[in-house]
Amino acid sequence: MSHARPTLTDVARAAGVSVSTASLAFSASGPIADSTRAKVLDAATELGYGGPNPAGRQLRSGRYDIVGVVIGDKLKRSFRDPVSVQVLDGLTSALGEADLGVLLVPGVESYVDGEIGVDPLLTSAGMDVAVLIWGAHTSDPRVETLRKRGIPIVVGEGNEVEGSSLVEIDDHGGVVATIEHLTGLGHERFVTITLPFRMGRREGWVDDARRELVDWTPTRHRLDAVLGSGVDLVGIYETEASLVENGAAAMRAILERFPDPATRPTAVVAQSDLLAAGAVLALHEAGLRVPEDMSVAGFDGLDLPWFSGELTTVIQPLEAKGREMGLAVRALLADGTVTRTTMPVELRIGTTTGPPPSAAAPRNS
Amino acid sequence: MSHARPTLTDVARAAGVSVSTASLAFSASGPIADSTRAKVLDAATELGYGGPNPAGRQLRSGRYDIVGVVIGDKLKRSFRDPVSVQVLDGLTSALGEADLGVLLVPGVESYVDGEIGVDPLLTSAGMDVAVLIWGAHTSDPRVETLRKRGIPIVVGEGNEVEGSSLVEIDDHGGVVATIEHLTGLGHERFVTITLPFRMGRREGWVDDARRELVDWTPTRHRLDAVLGSGVDLVGIYETEASLVENGAAAMRAILERFPDPATRPTAVVAQSDLLAAGAVLALHEAGLRVPEDMSVAGFDGLDLPWFSGELTTVIQPLEAKGREMGLAVRALLADGTVTRTTMPVELRIGTTTGPPPSAAAPRNS
DNA sequence: GAGGCCCCTCGAAACGTTTCGAGAGGCCTC
DNA sequence: GAGGCCTCTCGAAACGTTTCGAGGGGCCTC
Known part of the structure; x- marks a missing residue:
């Protein structure tokens, strides 16, 4: 009893409110009296409740608040390259502002005889949107995988992929x-x-x-x-x-x-x-x-x-490009708007x- | 009907098997006849089923297969610094080998008057283990947050944090x-x-x-x-x-x-x-x-x-240090073993x- | 004093999966 | 031919949350 991690139900019981009210106290998405919220929060602290279980929330709400960012073929290369790093930087800050987490996904697992293996994360990890930082074509197996999962895509520097947002530079x-x-x-x-x-x-x-x-x-x-x-x-x-x-x-x-x-x-x-x-x-x-x-x-x-x-x-504008991708993600998330942006360059x-x-x-x- | 995304239940029905059997076909964690698996997989393809919903899996299994990696105070700085990058590199490859995803978590949200605000991702994102790449003390609010959530911690270069694994260099x-x-x-x-x-x-x-x-x-x-x-x-x-x-x-x-x-x-x-x-x-x-x-x-x-x-x-050995952290994560995940490693250096x-x-x-x- | 409105709280119903133990059927052995 | 074992399949029970509509109670107004 004292061993198992407390759930929202436990907190609600301890606070003397219903589970739904307790949920409101955390989500801040519904009307709730300050006194009630305080009561719930106190009970939570008392029990050592660390906040709503993400899995439960995700299952019910259908949102992960996580964006999968697919980088080059090897993490190593992407991180070594200051260009990718700056783009990643702009992207993560734009996403962070919307409280979206960034899940790093290696582009491909293997490349053997022209056969591209898709990273298992791409097929199994929870994400609301996927960002392909460096390119994609319509026949891309990664695009295929994501499409089947119903995950919208933002592509950086790629061919136009049907139904996906695109950010590129001139x-x-x-x-x-x-x-x-x-x-x-x-x-x-x-x-x-x-x-x-x-x-x-x-x-x-x-x-x-x-x-x-x-x-x-x-x-x-x-x-x-x-x-x-x-x-x-x-x-x-x-x-x-x-x-x-x-x-x-x-x-x-x-x-x-x-x-x-x-x-x-x-x-x-x-x-x-x-x-x-x-x-x-x-x-x-x-x-x-x-x-x-x-x-x-x-x-x-x-x-x-x-x-x-x-x-x-x-x-x-590398960082701005990253930010632009972040905005494209947010647009996709907000109302499914597909965007296409070309960033200007300067000699x-x-x-x-x-x-x-x-x-x-x-x-x- | 054709609009809603199919679930495992739909696939099972189409394949003429029970839901639990269909689950087995994907998870590969139980005994299942090859012919049955093929039948399920075919039905899945037919319906355009993209694999088990991560939220459902996570809720039921209690595992996210995601590791939160907490980097320096600003993503920007971490990415610009080749030292962090190499550590991150080793870490991600060691985790990738175990099919663990890396969720990037900015260290702190704000730093005002000595008050450190913890990033919302740290309090709300689903993760099995958290890695604090650059240091932590016992009084660290991030450690506090994670402990309350019951998430085990691997610390790189920090003071010893009770009950957490530690990887440092000499x-x-x-x-x-x-x-x-x-x-x-x-x-x-x-x-x-x-x-x-x-x-x-x-x-x-x-x-x-x-x-x-x-x-x-x-x-x-x-x-x-x-x-x-x-x-x-x-x-x-x-x-x-x-x-x-x-x-x-x-x-x-x-x-x-x-x-x-x-x-x-x-x-x-x-x-x-x-x-x-x-x-x-x-x-x-x-x-x-x-x-x-x-x-x-x-x-x-x-x-x-x-x-x-x-x-x-x-x-x-930066990359090796990252790998070592990855191994510490895996040990924690496998049987909760807390480790402490000091990596040697060379002039x-x-x-x-x-x-x-x-x-x-x-x-x- | 009564009616209406607003603010807050509640109960019930999912969300989609994995896991567990039970059991059915087939094959091998004696 | 019967018993036992092994392989595979199944049904039911969670996992913990959010959401939705309903409704209760208090206060303000007339």
Whole structure:
């Protein structure tokens, strides 16, 4: 008796009220006299009652007040990436304001032979809405699972998924602005360093066949913007992860492939700031100057306190994007409103881009 | 009818079996003939049944299969800090392996006049165990709340909380090894840059009164190790957050307070790698060399790809610590076993520490 | 003083599942 | 051929809460 955890019924009995009244005292959702509430709360304290049992509440009300947040393929990668972290940050604060909890869900359990296993949490955990932070297509097995469970979805950076809310940024516009800035400076030969293409990651130069396999939306959008701009793109280097070391490795590969300064690409468009920063580091390592020998532009607008100089980059409102997703969740929860938002970006011109070397020191000198 | 979501009862009826048998087909926890299971599963697919309702399951079984992870005072800070991120990473993978979900819980809702408000999620969300990643004391209101709810606790880096599992690292040993390394090199005048002291954050030099107010366990352990080592500690600089910029600001304050190279401290013990890295950057900024003009040691063993050289630091097994917490959770869940673990650390001597300037260039030269 | 209205409290009915012990039926063994 | 055991299925009983409509009582107004 003293061992079993007290229930609302016990509290009600001790307070001398009905169970329904006791419930009201906690939920604050119905009319109740202050004196009655106090009586109930006192009885609760007396008995060591820790508040209504969530399971009971959830079952009866049909609400969990929990949002499942599906992050990249590995928790590790998502947490390491400041971009995801900032989005997550905006998202959690917007959800927290509505007293919604965030349940972390790994994206996929396994990736074997192209077969994607859905994480058990996605199939069994209680949640009112699911947020797919990084992309989804209609054929996505995760979408399939959620749809079957009747859980509404908010997608970040994905293809349009029927009946789901979508929040994305103007990737295309950002990259186009970058390219225009660079061509305006006189650049003619470009290389681009891309984010991972798809779940089956690899690192290296991209050929035509591989180019068709871009599956991850931001990668595709940003690559398409370069391809569509008509500039002379002499190479596409695909990375395994958006990290400094990957950017550095990419730059080393670029320098190795184009040893001759005369024919070397003069501008590098990296799809993320960390990749760009890594590229700059590798250039310095090789004794080259930025932007005198090569211009490097990034994407994200991260604040890199350790980076000397300032990256030319596309500032995307990461935290605001997260918040926007949170608002989309709340709209879905409030009245089922499906929304679609595109966040604007802004080109910031830093110290890592400048005129190409041929312009600064003409070939005939 | 076709509108309402089907329940297990509907599936059972459609499959021509009892509800309990249908339940067995999903839970895989009882004996059931393969043919029967197939029949149930087919009926489920037919009806578009997405699996057992979590609320029902939770209510009946009393298990949520969810672990509440309480992070620092602000989600933002935790996510920005690679240290937390790595711990979180290890924790989530260890929990994921047991199919336990991670519910993110902001530590406190508010901090006003020393009054700590507990986040509503802590009082109302369903969870089997709570993990306090960064510290707790017995009088902690969060501990109070959880105890009342009967939720077992795993604490990382905290005071011992009665009846809770604890996972910590050997802070003291790490700092002592650092100090010994530095005194061995001939250093005599030390400064230490500390992590935040407590929830009410401030930045600046620490006087005796403030020194009493250290509330955060790693900060206290590491500071006590310096104080107890008997070296000449000429200043304690407290930071507001463990970030590169805070370390740089601290170093600027140090250089300002000790303008004379002859009396300046020659060794800086920073309580984190980011602080140490920031300190090194600020030294370079001021035209000083590391370690020739000043030695800097950190703590954490982070991998900083952008840092030129290698930090002398104490390597703590962050991810392993997270995993260890996950194991503690599982032990608690399995049979209520309360554990207490101290993880070992290891001093790594890098390129940021060396003999003090007086030794390299004696005063009488 | 009576009628009406508002504020508060109450009882009953779900919400959908798992668990438990009982029991039916089939097969093996002696 | 009968007994026993094993495998599988079943029915009933919770699990603890919220919600809904009904209704009781007090106070204000006329």
